[in-house]
Amino acid sequence: xxxxxxxxxxxxxxxxxxxxxxxxxxxxxxxxxxxxxxxxxxxxxxxxxxxxxxxxxxxxxxxxxxxxxxxxxxxxxxxxxxxxxxxxxxxxxxxxxxxxxxxxxxxxxxxxxxxxxxxxxxxxxxxxxxxxxxxxxxxxxxxxxxxxxxxxxxxxxxx
Numbered sequence: 001x002x003x004x005x006x007x008x009x010x011x012x013x014x015x016x017x018x019x020x021x022x023x024x025x026x027x028x029x030x031x032x033x034x035x036x037x038x039x040x041x042x043x044x045x046x047x048x049x050x051x052x053x054x055x056x057x058x059x060x061x062x063x064x065x066x067x068x069x070x071x072x073x074x075x076x077x078x079x080x081x082x083x084x085x086x087x088x089x090x091x092x093x094x095x096x097x098x099x100x101x102x103x104x105x106x107x108x109x110x111x112x113x114x115x116x117x118x119x120x121x122x123x124x125x126x127x128x129x130x131x132x133x134x135x136x137x138x139x140x141x142x143x144x145x146x147x148x149x150x151x152x153x154x155x156x157x158x159x
Contacts, residue, residue: 037082040075040079043139044079044082044084050135051080054076084139084142085155087139124150124154127145132158
């Protein structure tokens, strides 16, 4: 629901998180490693839902013996990297025009994009590697890596 000023209320945010929590629990619990990979993919493509909400459930299922630990690691990694690759390709093929078109939503203007491009040119691999360890940044970094035309193989290795 929207309040009188037209903004989303805290109840809506909580409700959305609760629905997401139920969805991911159902998917991972029902289809195990395939569900884990799918949820990790979704979380990468649609930030700001962090994997920190999914991986504890996977760890619990591994501990309970209902999810193979190797399959869990492979599925989570594969889902995460495939999600990052989708955003990388969006940046690579859509480039600056795509980012600037959705700049208001992404909170990016031309000046910020110029700074991000310069930074990516100077520190690209370090930025990708370190950003993959930070919630939200792990998804967002894929787009500038694509727009900077970092090599695909290099991007995937550092992801």
